[in-house]
Every structure is written in structure tokens, then in C-alpha cells.
Amino acid sequence: xxxxxxxxxxxxxxxxxxxxKGSGAPLGFLAGFGGLPRWVPVLDRxxxxxxxxxxxxxxxxxxxxxxxxxxxxxxxxxxxxxxLLAAGLEGADLAGSSVGASFAAEMxxxxxNSVRKLVxxxxxxxxxxxxxxxxxxxxxxDRVAGLMCADPERWTALKAMPEGANSVExxxxxxxxxxxAARIFWPLGNTRLERRLPLIxxxxxxxxxxxxxxxxxxxxxxxxxxxxxxKEIRMIxxxxxxxELDRPDEVASxxxxxxx
Amino acid sequence: xKLMWFHLMPYTDLPENFREAHPSVxxxxxSSLFDPKRAHRMYNDFMDELEYAADCGYDAICVNExxxxxxxxxxxxxxxxxxxxxxxxxxxxxxMGNSLALYNPPTRVAEEFAMLDVISGxxxxxxxxxxxxxxxxxxxxxxxxxxxxxYLEAHDLVIKAWTEKDTFAFNGxxxxxxxVNIWPRPVQQPHPPIWIPGGGSxxxxxxxxxxxxxxxxxxxxxYKAGKATMDGFWAEMDRLGKDRNPYRAGFxxxxxxxxxxxxxxxxxxxxxEYFFNRCLHxxxxxxxPAGYSTExxxxxxxxxxxxxxxxxxxxxxxxxxxxxMTMADFVDRGYVVIGSPDEVVEQLDALADDLxxxxxxxxxxxxxxxxxxxxxxxxxxxxxxxxxxxxRFAEWEDRWWPKxxxxxxxxxxxAFRQAAE
Numbered sequence: 001x002x003x004x005x006x007x008x009x010x011x012x013x014x015x016x017x018x019x020x021k022g023s024g025a026p027l028g029f030l031a032g033f034g035g036l037p038r039w040v041p042v043l044d045r046x047x048x049x050x051x052x053x054x055x056x057x058x059x060x061x062x063x064x065x066x067x068x069x070x071x072x073x074x075x076x077x078x079x080x081x082x083x084l085l086a087a088g089l090e091g092a093d094l095a096g097s098s099v100g101a102s103f104a105a106e107m108x109x110x111x112x113n114s115v116r117k118l119v120x121x122x123x124x125x126x127x128x129x130x131x132x133x134x135x136x137x138x139x140x141x142d143r144v145a146g147l148m149c150a151d152p153e154r155w156t157a158l159k160a161m162p163e164g165a166n167s168v169e170x171x172x173x174x175x176x177x178x179x180x181a182a183r184i185f186w187p188l189g190n191t192r193l194e195r196r197l198p199l200i201x202x203x204x205x206x207x208x209x210x211x212x213x214x215x216x217x218x219x220x221x222x223x224x225x226x227x228x229x230x231k232e233i234r235m236i237x238x239x240x241x242x243x244e245l246d247r248p249d250e251v252a253s254x255x256x257x258x259x260x
Numbered sequence: 261x262k263l264m265w266f267h268l269m270p271y272t273d274l275p276e277n278f279r280e281a282h283p284s285v286x287x288x289x290x291s292s293l294f295d296p297k298r299a300h301r302m303y304n305d306f307m308d309e310l311e312y313a314a315d316c317g318y319d320a321i322c323v324n325e326x327x328x329x330x331x332x333x334x335x336x337x338x339x340x341x342x343x344x345x346x347x348x349x350x351x352x353x354x355x356m357g358n359s360l361a362l363y364n365p366p367t368r369v370a371e372e373f374a375m376l377d378v379i380s381g382x383x384x385x386x387x388x389x390x391x392x393x394x395x396x397x398x399x400x401x402x403x404x405x406x407x408x409x410x411y412l413e414a415h416d417l418v419i420k421a422w423t424e425k426d427t428f429a430f431n432g433x434x435x436x437x438x439x440v441n442i443w444p445r446p447v448q449q450p451h452p453p454i455w456i457p458g459g460g461s462x463x464x465x466x467x468x469x470x471x472x473x474x475x476x477x478x479x480x481x482x483y484k485a486g487k488a489t490m491d492g493f494w495a496e497m498d499r500l501g502k503d504r505n506p507y508r509a510g511f512x513x514x515x516x517x518x519x520x521x522x523x524x525x526x527x528x529x530x531x532x533e534y535f536f537n538r539c540l541h542x543x544x545x546x547x548x549p550a551g552y553s554t555e556x557x558x559x560x561x562x563x564x565x566x567x568x569x570x571x572x573x574x575x576x577x578x579x580x581x582x583x584x585m586t587m588a589d590f591v592d593r594g595y596v597v598i599g600s601p602d603e604v605v606e607q608l609d610a611l612a613d614d615l616x617x618x619x620x621x622x623x624x625x626x627x628x629x630x631x632x633x634x635x636x637x638x639x640x641x642x643x644x645x646x647x648x649x650x651x652r653f654a655e656w657e658d659r660w661w662p663k664x665x666x667x668x669x670x671x672x673x674x675a676f677r678q679a680a681e
Contacts, residue, residue, distance in 0.1 A: 182550055
């Protein structure tokens with residue numbers, strides 16, 4: 001596993017990390033709740049066939065304190081749009097997970113020509129009173145790993161401080177990621193994305209971990225029913241909310257075959 | 261030293277097995293535990309107790325704001341303060357306070373506090389807490405990532421609403437109002453004294469120093485546990501070149517006095533254990549949503565420069581450690597200042613020496629303490645302890661105390677009458 005190429009772009013005055021690896025047609029990936037404090041295996045699988053491009057979102061690891069100037073939903077979608085443009089992802093295939101999937105859907109809805117094919121894995125943005133998402137912010141610290149992944153060790157490994165990291169800044173960066181998600185999705189996770197789903201014409205694959213304990217898998221059908229373009233739902237056995245951490249091979253092959 | 265009488269207004273009928281059977285006293289406490297007819301008596305007893313404290317000569321009576329909370333029955337302290345303003349005529353009324361970010365628009369606070377100041381003839385102390393995560397982020401749904409920015413902007417709006425003479429437009433990041441022009445205007449000019457209840461945030465200390473506001477540390481865990489925080493506060497004041505005027509600070513303390521230490525233990529054990537074991541039983545999942553504590557505060561904590569967290573986190577930490585604790589533990593740890601009048605004076609002298617706090621907010625009704633015992637505690641303290649503590653810090657001026665209208669200018673409030681007999 002070789003390291004990705006790292007570049008930095010300026011978004012609203014904040015240095016924002018872009019990772020890039022592989023060759024072939026570009027494929028964007030927007031990370032989920034907690035962001036990507038480190039490179040993860042699913043990205044290597046994607047890079048075997050495509051140029052995988054991973055921009056950080058504001059406030060998430062690699063996104064500095066970019067969230068701190070975003071006060072409205074419009075601020076957020078514009079910041080993500082600028083980030084994707086700066087990363088060279090205009091018109092590319094775009095996959096997102098969780099929080100990142102919510103933004104991927106917004107991009108495809110608001111700028112239909114900006115996304116070729118779309119993959120949404122358990123996106124935030126909807127709220128059904130009869131089957132509400134779990135509140136990810138009102139949790140004891142020791143319960144979060146088991147909510148994010150079917151195998152809690154996957155989340156723990158994602159968030160574990162690497163050798164030589166700054167022991168003060170590393171935990172602050174992880175808390176900041178949770179705060180950034182709160183900044184846009186507090187308190188219910190409902191950005192009324194549902195109302196914009198009919199604007200999405202890009203062919204869309206909906207992925208969902210069968211054991212998602214944050215976003216109810218029932219939302220997959222709800223989303224699919226509202227999309228304007230071709231769509232398909234695929235459940236990932238053995239995976240939780242961040243399916244790409246639990247089942248990187250299955251998720252990568254689903255993304256690659258849909259966008260191939 | 262100012263001795264202020266503070267009521268939390270706890271629900272006094274939480275069941276014996278509350279800690280075991282219910283996850284939290286706050287946010288999702290079950291409605292079935294609330295009996296409105298019992299609460300009718302509680303509210304009226306509590307207000308009797310506040311008025312009694314005023315009659316006993318305490319320097320101020322204090323109320324505060326909590327939401328969805330079994331130990332604090334005042335979602336609107338202003339309602340209680342309003343009643344107190346009519347039933348007392350000398351005592352300053354400290355509303356500790358209104359959580360600014362929860363009012364939409366925040367000019368509501370400027371209006372209601374101005375009403376209280378006018379009705380009371382200038383006796384109001386205006387408290388502006390950010391508010392705990394339980395109150396603000398969970399019970400009221402405020403975004404933890406924007407709470408402090410909203411709070412600071414609301415503060416600016418309220419101050420401007422109090423001081424600007426002409427109708428103005430407020431073009432804020434979170435609040436936009438075309439016509440701000442509050443009626444009534446406060447008696448105290450330019451505005452009532454402003455006190456800030458907070459936790460151990462360096463930024464709050466710096467802001468209080470910059471604005472010349474009183475900083476209040478409202479821990480329930482007493483003067484021994486509070487020392488680290490107050491040391492941090494005074495170190496920061498020194499660093500900023502501010503004097504050590506003890507009236508820059510306030511501190512809450514549970515106090516229980518009787519004729520002897522043994523009698524005090526006998527009288528106050530049940531309400532103390534009720535308070536610490538039932539009232540402070542808060543689910544830790546509500547303690548610290550990401551973003552509530554600033555990164556500077558997190559950094560300070562992680563670097564161990566300041567060895568304590570925000571108010572709410574202190575409360576939760578305390579909650580963990582008091583599981584199964586008894587009166588002996590509360591006394592040893594200084595959660596409760598208790599004993600004969602001499603012993604209480606001795607402990608409060610230690611508190612004054614250690615914390616250098618000029619505004620002492622006394623929690624003398626706590627837990628399920630009934631009115632009779634509360635009034636006994638209040639009366640005995642007023643007679644035997646207060647005169648000996650009042651002289652502390654006499655060399656300092658309290659620049660943060662209300663300046664009411666002159667006696668002769670004030671309305672005469674008729675004595676309360678029963679229905680015509």
C-alpha cells in the first residue's frame with residue numbers, strides 16, 4: 001500500500017487536503033462521519049482501477065477549521081462545490097459515505113452536470129419520525145465505535161493516534177470532525193435533502209450496511225423512490241454505517257462496477 | 261463578603277430508586293415523575309423560602325434557568341423574579357440568568373430584564389450564562405458548534421438594545437432585526453450589573469476581564485473541588501493585570517448549619533444524599549457534545565495547564581464519583597459546608613481565603629429539604645454566621661452590585677392580604 005499524492009487547496013481561507021492515487025478516469029470519494037484522519041483500504045481498492053481523488057470536507061480531518069465560517073446550508077454546499085472544483089472532480093464519478101454522501105447527493109441535485117455517476121452510501125440528510133436515525137452526538141464515548149461500524153475495531157483503528165502524532169492536536173481534530181457534522185446536521189440530521197432528490201438525474205447506486213445502527217436501512221428505498229434517474233440499491237452484509245470501513249472490498253467493487 | 265441566597269428549585273419527590281431506574285435527571289427525565297399538584301406546593305414553598313431569606317437580611321436572592329431538569333424547575337427564572345420583585349422591596353434580585361442564545365430574538369432578554377429592573381426599582385443583577393449542554397444543545401436543540409458565537413452576538417445585541425438611544429437596525433451573523441427599540445428601559449444605567457456563570461473556560465475568564473463582568477463558578481461540589489478553577493481564574497486575572505478584587509467573582513456553596521455538628525448531620529443527611537445522588541444523576545451522553553467546549557479549552561485541558569473542564573463536565577465527573585456516596589463523603593470533600601455556626605464560619609473563612617470570592621451564593625435549600633428545615637437553616641445562618649462573614653473583604657469595593665432607586669422614589673407595595681374576610 002503506497003501513500004497517496006497530497007496537495008492542498010484554499011477553501012474560504014482554510015488549507016484543505018486533497019488525496020489522489022491511481023490512474024484512469026477520476027473518481028471522487030467524500031468521507032463519512034468522523035472523516036478520514038488516515039488513508040483507508042477502500043481507497044486502495046478504488047485506486048487499483050481509477051484515479052481516486054479524496055477531498056477533505058470543511059472541519060473534517062484535512063479540512064482545518066473550514067466549518068467555522070459556514071453558517072447555513074447554502075454556505076456548506078458552496079464550500080463543497082468549490083472543493084470539488086479545486087480537486088478537479090467536475091463531471092467525474094462521485095461516491096460518498098454518510099455525511100459525505102449527503103453532500104454528493106446535493107452536488108448531483110443542484111449542479112446536475114457536475115456528476116457523471118453517483119454512489120451514495122447511507123447518506124445523512126433525511127429524517128423519518130417513524131424510524132429516526134440514531135443521535136450520533138448524544139453518545140457516551142465508548143459507544144460510538146459500535147454505532148459507526150459493525151466491527152467496532154474498524155472505527156477504533158481509524159481514530160487511533162498514529163506513532164509520532166501530536167497528542168494534543170490529534171484528539172482535538174477528531175472532536176472537530178464530530179463538531180463539523182453537528183454544525184450542518186444538528187439536531188436531527190434533516191437538511192430536507194429529500195426535497196432535492198428528484199433533481200438528481202445521474203445514475204445512482206445506493207449502498208447500505210445491513211447492520212447500520214445510525215441511519216435506518218429503510219431509508220434506501222425512500223431515497224431510491226425519489227430519484228429521477230436510473231438507480232439501484234445494494235445492501236452490504238456484515239457492514240455498519242461506515243460500510244467502506246467494515247467491508248472495503250465489497251464496497252469498492254460495488255462502486256467500481258457501477259461507475260465502470 | 262456578600263451572602264446571597266440561591267434557590268435551584270428541585271423537584272422534591274423523585275423516587276427512592278431514581279438512580280437505578282432512570283437514566284437521567286435531565287433532558288429525558290420521564291414526565292410520569294412530575295405531579296403538577298405536588299409541584300404547585302413546591303413552587304409556593306420555594307418562593308416562600310426566597311422571601312423568607314430576604315426577610316432574614318441576605319444580601320440578595322438568586323434564581324436560575326434550567327430546562328427539562330428534575331433539579332431545577334425554572335425554565336423561566338424571570339417569572340419567579342417578577343413575583344419576588346413584588347413581594348420584597350429592598351433585596352437585590354439576582355437572575356443567574358438567561359441563556360442568551362436560547363431567546364429568539366435575544367432582545368426578549370433585554371426587554372424582560374428591563375421590566376424586572378423597572379418593577380423592582382433597580383434591584384436586578386443580570387446573569388448571562390452560555391447554558392449547559394443539557395439545557396442548550398439537547399433540551400433546546402441549539403447547535404453546539406454555533407452556541408458560543410450566537411451567545412456572544414446575542415450579548416452584543418442586548419447591550420446595544422439597553423444603551424442605544426435611538427431605534428437601530430441590527431445586522432448580525434445570526435440575528436437580523438430592522439427595528440430594535442426596547443420598551444421599557446432599565447432603571448440602572450447604563451444597564452444592570454452583568455454576571456457570567458461559567459465553567460473553567462479560559463476564554464470566559466478573559467472575556468469577563470475585558471468586559472469588567474463578574475465571573476461566577478456555580479459548581480455543586482464545594483470549595484475544595486472549586487479551588488483549581490478559581491486558582492485558574494485568579495492566575496488569568498494576574499496575567500491580564502487585573503486586581504484581585506474578590507467581587508470580580510462569585511461561587512456557589514451548599515451550606516447546612518445547626519446547633520452542633522451532630523445535629524446538622526442528623527438533620528441534613530437525607531436532603532444532601534437526595535441532592536447529590538438523585539438530583540445530580542445526569543446521563544454522561546449529554547455532557548459534552550462536540551463543539552460545546554472550544555478548542556482552546558480542550559487544548560488547555562489536554563495540556564493539563566488548567567485541570568478542570570466546563571461546568572457541566574465537572575458535574576458529570578462528580579456524578580460518577582458520587583455513586584453510592586454518603587454524607588460523610590460529601591462533608592470530607594467539602595461538597596457541603598456543615599456544622600455548628602462556629603464550624604461553618606471556620607469553613608467559610610477557609611473558602612474565602614482559598615477562593616478569594618466576594619459573592620458567595622448559598623445553597624441552603626437542597627435536595628428534598630422541606631420548608632421548615634430550610635427556614636431553620638436560613639434563619640440560624642443569618643443570625644449566627646452572616647454577621648461574622650460580612651466583614652470579610654471590607655477593604656474592597658463591590659463595583660458590580662445593583663444601584664437601586666432612592667427609597668423615596670420607589671413605589672409602596674401594599675402588604676399581602678387574604679381575600680376579604
